[in-house]
Amino acid sequence: MAEVGSPPARNTRPRNRRALITAAAAELFHRDGFDQVGMSDIAEAVGVGSSALYRHFAGKQQLLTHVVLDELHPFVEITAEPGDVEDVVARLAATALDHRQLGVLWQRESRRLPEERRDVLRGELREVARGLTGLARAFRPELGDADARFRAWCMFSVLTSPSYHQVQLGRGEFERLLGEMVVIIGTLPPQELAPRPEARPDQLERFSGRASRRRLLLAAATRLFADAGYTKVTTEDVGAAAGIAGPSLYNYFASKQELLSAVITRGNAWLEVELERTLATKADPAEALRALLRSYIRFAFDHGGFIDILVSEVGHLPAAERHRARQTQHSYVAEWVGLLCEARPELDPVRSRILVQAALTAANDMARTGPIRDAVAVLRLGSALMLETPVEG
Numbered sequence: 001m002a003e004v005g006s007p008p009a010r011n012t013r014p015r016n017r018r019a020l021i022t023a024a025a026a027e028l029f030h031r032d033g034f035d036q037v038g039m040s041d042i043a044e045a046v047g048v049g050s051s052a053l054y055r056h057f058a059g060k061q062q063l064l065t066h067v068v069l070d071e072l073h074p075f076v077e078i079t080a081e082p083g084d085v086e087d088v089v090a091r092l093a094a095t096a097l098d099h100r101q102l103g104v105l106w107q108r109e110s111r112r113l114p115e116e117r118r119d120v121l122r123g124e125l126r127e128v129a130r131g132l133t134g135l136a137r138a139f140r141p142e143l144g145d146a147d148a149r150f151r152a153w154c155m156f157s158v159l160t161s162p163s164y165h166q167v168q169l170g171r172g173e174f175e176r177l178l179g180e181m182v183v184i185i186g187t188l189p190p191q192e193l194a195p196r197p198e199a200r201p202d203q204l205e206r207f208s209g210r211a212s213r214r215r216l217l218l219a220a221a222t223r224l225f226a227d228a229g230y231t232k233v234t235t236e237d238v239g240a241a242a243g244i245a246g247p248s249l250y251n252y253f254a255s256k257q258e259l260l261s262a263v264i265t266r267g268n269a270w271l272e273v274e275l276e277r278t279l280a281t282k283a284d285p286a287e288a289l290r291a292l293l294r295s296y297i298r299f300a301f302d303h304g305g306f307i308d309i310l311v312s313e314v315g316h317l318p319a320a321e322r323h324r325a326r327q328t329q330h331s332y333v334a335e336w337v338g339l340l341c342e343a344r345p346e347l348d349p350v351r352s353r354i355l356v357q358a359a360l361t362a363a364n365d366m367a368r369t370g371p372i373r374d375a376v377a378v379l380r381l382g383s384a385l386m387l388e389t390p391v392e393g
Contacts, residue, residue, distance in 0.1 A: 017046070017052075017056070018056050020046050021053060021056055021057070022063070022066055022067050022070055024042050024045035024046050025037075025042050025063050025064070025067050026067045026070075026071060026101045026105065027045075028041055028045060029064065029101075029105060030104050030105060030163070032315070033315040034064060034109045034112045035112070035231055035315070035316070036315060037060075038060075039054075039059075039060055039063075061112065061113060061114060061117070064109060064110075064112060065113055065117045065120070065121075067105060068102075068105050068109070068110055069120070069124060071099045071101060071106075072099075072102060072124050072128070073124070074095045074099060075092070075095060075102075075128045075131075075156075075159075076124055076127050076128055076131070078091050078092055078095060079092075079127070079128050079130070079131020079132055079135065080127065080131055082134065085135065085138045085139065088135060088138075089182050089183060090175065090179055092182065093159070093174075093175040093176070093178040094175050095159075096159040096160065096162060096178055097162065097171065097175060097178070100163055101163055102163055103160030103161060103163030103361070104163045104164065105163075106121065107311055107312075108311055108312045111229050112229070129149065129152045129156065130152075131152075132151075132152035132153075133148045133149050133151075135152070136148045136151040136152050136155070136185070136186050138186070139183070139187050140188075140190060142190055143190055144190070146193045146372060147190055147191055147193055149371055150193060150370075150371070150372040150374070150377060151185050151186060151188070151381075153366070153371060153372075154185050154362045154365075154381055155182050155185050155186070156365075157361045157362040157364075157366075158178065158182060158185065158358045158361070158385070159178060159182070160361065161357050161358040161360075161361035161362075162174075162178075162354070162357075164357055164361060165353060165354075165357050167354055167357075169350055169351070169354065173392070174354070176392070177351065177355075180390050181389050184388055184389050185384075188380070188384060191377055191380070193372055193374045193377055194376070194377075213242070213244055213248070213252065214252045216242040216243070216244065217239070217242045217244065217253065217259065218259075219242070220238050220239075220241035221233075221238045221259050221262075221263055222303075222305040222306060222309065223305050224237055224241060225263065225305070225308075225309050225313055226308035226312075227305075229312065229313070230256075230309075230312075230313045230316045234256070235250075235255075235256050235259070238256075257316065257317065260309075260313060260317060261321050263309060264306075264309060264310065264313075264317070267303065267309075267310065268325070268328050268329070268332070271296070271299065271332055272328075272332065274296075274299070275292065275335055278291045278292050278295065279335070285339045285340070285342035285343040286387055288339050289336065289339050289383070289386060290379070292336060292339070293359060293382050294375075294379050296360070296363060297363050297382070300363050300364060300366075300367035300368075301375055304367045304368055307367055307368055308368055310329070311364065333357070333360070336356045336360075337349055337352045337353050337356055340355065340386055343387065344387065347391055351391050355386045355389055355391075359381075359383075359385045362381060362382055362385070
């Protein structure tokens with residue numbers, strides 16, 4: 001999406017005011033999060049009074065619905081039109097950068113939509129997946145249904161991965177790099193995918209016999225924050241889910257924010273330990289990258305709730321803790337980027353970051369919302385994205 005730019009002068013009525021409103025809302029929702037943005041903030045960004053917004057949208061939820069669907073619809077249109085594969089890939093890559101907010105908006109903010117609007121969004125996403133499944137088969141006509149569907153969702157993950165970072169690259173090169181990753185996914189050899197595993201027992205059920213109260217509260221909070229969102233969960237909900245009387249929770253955590261902080265700190269600590277262990281035991285950088293990706297996928301599949309929270313709820317931490325959590329995430333990804341630069345000396349940190357983020361986004365999406373939960377397939381695909389994507393310096 002284009003920059004919102006300076007708002008028009010007040011007391012003017014540009015004919016594209018509705019588009020200006022949705023553009024400003026998309027930028028603010030992406031940057032600050034739906035819960036942190038008020039209609040007055042959007043009005044100020046557009047240069048109008050709040051009442052003018054309500055002439056176009058009944059409220060913030062309706063505006064969010066329009067924003068997400070407007071960001072998604074160009075993908076629906078492109079994937080619905082069969083055409084030359086090279087042309088389709090190029091158009092998808094260009095659209096991904098024109099609508100760079102989409103990944104965060106649909107993965108993080110769409111939970112704020114009422115259920116009936118989420119159903120509309122799911123329908124649009126299914127249309128995109130159907131079109132991308134056809135694209136996967138254009139690369140490999142022999143693909144089975146599950147394999148083609150898996151590749152389709154991974155293509156969409158790659159295309160939306162720039163939503164999760166601020167890395168800048170020349171427009172033509174960025175489009176080409178995204179397109180090359182789509183081609184890598186499409187041309188991988190056919191694979192037999194493992195059936196979706198049965199749901200694992202809830203953490204509380206598995207650990208309740210030997211877990212401390214603090215661990216029970218952390219497990220309950222992780223599940224509830226991931227399922228319902230931080231703002232909709234109370235400390236009483238967490239205590240009840242852990243089988244602990246509400247007031248007793250405050251013996252362990254001073255507030256709901258402190259509980260959220262502990263959940264995020266706990267998950268980040270596990271990832272850092274795995275990072276240190278891998279760096280200490282794997283001398284070859286490409287081998288270390290594959291080992292890191294393998295452990296990350298296992299963690300994401302086993303602890304999808306933490307990934308949900310990391311994607312969606314960090315913005316609810318106090319400013320200093322929010323900054324610290326994001327710095328921790330940035331430093332973690334930077335270690336991957338350094339390894340990839342070692343493994344592929346032709347890469348610079350900018351291109352390496354784009355490739356790493358694409359692999360991590362695919363892993364996150366398969367763990368959270370993907371139709372296929374085959375860890376080996378995700379490892380194979382993520383490794384190819386990082387280590388095999390052609391890159392021009």
